Amino acid sequence: MNPEQAYLELVRLSRDETRLSSCLDLLEWDEEVAMPRGGVEHRAEQMAILAGLVHDRGTDPRYDELLSTVEASSLVSDAESPQAVNVRVLRRSFDRECRMPRRLVEESARVTALASQAWAQARERDDFKTFAPWLERVFALAREEADAVGYVGERYQAFLDEYEPGLTLAQLQALFRRLEAALVPLANSVRVERPPPATDVLVREFALERQPVFAREVAAALGFDLECGRLDVGQHPFCTIIGPGDIRIVLRYYPHDFARGFFALLHETGHALYDQALDPAQYGTPMGEAASPALHESQSRLWENLVGRSPGFWRHVYPQLLKAFPEPLRDVSMETVRGAVNRVVPGPIRAQADEVTYDLHIIIRFELERALLGGDLRGADLPGAWAELYQRHLGVKPADDRTGCLQDGHWSEGMIGYFPTYTLGNVYAAQLFAAAERAVGPLDEAFAAGDFRTLSRWLGEQVHRHGRRYTAAALIERVTGSAPEPSALIASLSHRYRSAK
């Protein structure tokens, strides 16, 4: 087989594997959105079987043969060509996949399907005890996985390699230290200089049945194509790509906390816009995938915060909001709403945190998951350790486990080491947004005019269309002129939260 033929066959293999794997994504979406409770054990078995088959495909020895043929050819001589990118990333995935035992792959799929349900029920009932054994099992499997795939330094690195390839634990820790050093004093001074209003005007009754209708309108206005996607209600917000033309946002709404549902919408729409902008012709190959989970979070955090908390955005959205929810907003001006969505108040919930204290929530999770993974913290001891870190970093005490260590579903889904991608996303988002404004001019007026296309087109051109051509770090450097580093984030937060008194 010549290299050209080998490359085509490689693409075919990769595409088929991705399609099969996308069936798992649908099963996961369904588990969160539709599946009746009685279906959970069967679902876990379905996931285990499919995960095993995806693994079989991902470790097919033909990959090795085909990759070797193409790697030795001139097809990969330009490192930025689709061929070179696809071969490079597929080689990495294949090697990693081959180190994973099939039994572990099946078991992880089965256990996380069950653990997710156990988490949802434990949170509903504020009953950490029933979840603790699942947490132990998930972390035990994660340890096995790290040991199987290998890592430099400590086990946590194995997951960083997956969620942000190229990033070392030491770099991440340095980033966290620098952010903490800047954000803690910033949060303190904002609290003194701009004390938040005593009551939050968005903590009023916003009719539950109207929130999804409003969410659809806003998602569409931001550019989400509803012919190629949908919005649903689930246990917790997420966005998933089932395939080209089928991107799904899942949200949860709260009758007395409008902002919680609404900013989750903006966040997930940010993810969805990335997924909808990927090239469908490249589907099933690295060139048709997002650069990294952390870069994906840069898009969600960008739309959530840099768009969603801007004056222009609210000039555009406030009249629509008022029309959809006239009762709770009858005595509330646009400026008051904007003040409410820009309050800086340390609180117990990550997903509701303001931009300034948000990364402190991530630091807490990073420390805890490292300790759980390393075996320094037992699952059963999580609530105490959680409370202690919240006290230390944010000065708050969660009222219960539901708003404490049971608030996030990531660990139950096996997403260990994922939390840092949010902070990386914040860092990248600030760099990208500044670069966008340097390139196309200030965006606030555009937002006020309902023009979100200028921004999304720039992102599509600079970021989305490249798939995995560059690592996230290389892409950020290429697009913004600087390697990833937090000064743009710190500057953006200082500027917006200190000066705009």
Add this chain to the structure above:
Amino acid sequence: MNPEQAYLELVRLSRDETRLSSCLDLLEWDEEVAMPRGGVEHRAEQMAILAGLVHDRGTDPRYDELLSTVEASSLVSDAESPQAVNVRVLRRSFDRECRMPRRLVEESARVTALASQAWAQARERDDFKTFAPWLERVFALAREEADAVGYVGERYQAFLDEYEPGLTLAQLQALFRRLEAALVPLANSVRVERPPPATDVLVREFALERQPVFAREVAAALGFDLECGRLDVGQHPFCTIIGPGDIRIVLRYYPHDFARGFFALLHETGHALYDQALDPAQYGTPMGEAASPALHESQSRLWENLVGRSPGFWRHVYPQLLKAFPEPLRDVSMETVRGAVNRVVPGPIRAQADEVTYDLHIIIRFELERALLGGDLRGADLPGAWAELYQRHLGVKPADDRTGCLQDGHWSEGMIGYFPTYTLGNVYAAQLFAAAERAVGPLDEAFAAGDFRTLSRWLGEQVHRHGRRYTAAALIERVTGSAPEPSALIASLSHRYRSAK
């Protein structure tokens, strides 16, 4: 390997194959209920890949080895034992599956996924022309399938073998002849003796948002376990088993046609009650499956008609209906509603047909699909042939293709030869219901008291729990004392529609 070990391994193989196949069922459910339009091409590829993998499993040569070992042992000496039943049915499935080329399996999955969407859009737009080529493709694949699996006589027999194993085309034709000879004069005389009211009181506005709420209540009252199932809205009504503990009913509601949505609910609930009564411990083996598609339809038709049109049922349901929909029923008595749901009027729509003329709709479809399969009728000529047969058998003319040859989605889904199962279901249902009343006494008072358990318990004991232990025909004979034959159906219809003037 000794026969006991071989049997256990066989069960494991079969269970894994079923679990994998159940992922396809979820993809199909999702395509009908949730998938955005843009996702259809990807969905077709997902289905093709999964169908191919299910086929690989179903033709695994280990089946043959294991089956041979067990077949030669004393484990199967009692033909009614679970071992004997499972081995007998698995042998049959394996042999049939091995005759199917893998390419054809993948292609059929792909094409029917696309054809279903094409059908839904064509129906929406009343645009048969765009659907005609899909119809041709589906029937061409069906011809290939029949030729691959083999048959005695004509190709249609290959599908009867699947939907009602043991039934010959000649027997089916004889059944249709006998029914037609009885039903046509019955319909005529009912029309003379009990002319339907000029207007249908259920063709009024029944608030669309309240219909699903009411449907849930009624499904639950009939015994559908909502912890192990759900109700959704889709293009057309169906019921699907995703797995034990996860049985899903899909319905469609009409604001100006309450009966259409409501009787579909009763129909699908009948299916769901069968599925929920199957033994979960036997899941993934023939002992945990319904006896045949035709027997499945006997359950849906039984609940739809013999329960759902009975006086007792309406004594129980009418007060609830009145509470849920006070406006359209303000001047309508229970007797009037019962009259409305028991009108005998030939019409163009199968799913809305009364019990007396229903089987004539099936005869029409049977003739047309035989002609399409045999190549005597071209897809493009279907609308004309359809109109002609409706004129001949029912004396009605469909106003358009939407209410004519585009009304049913079965063919687009590749369900060719399925329609006769409805008539077989009617025949079996009448026999079973008569046997139930012989065993437990008249049921009408029980229904009036909201007791549906007496009937469902009897069905569970006599029918559901046996899985595929008996063929449908053997089961009917065993339970009712007579082989399948239409006299109970004819007697039931004559009694109910002629005497109850």
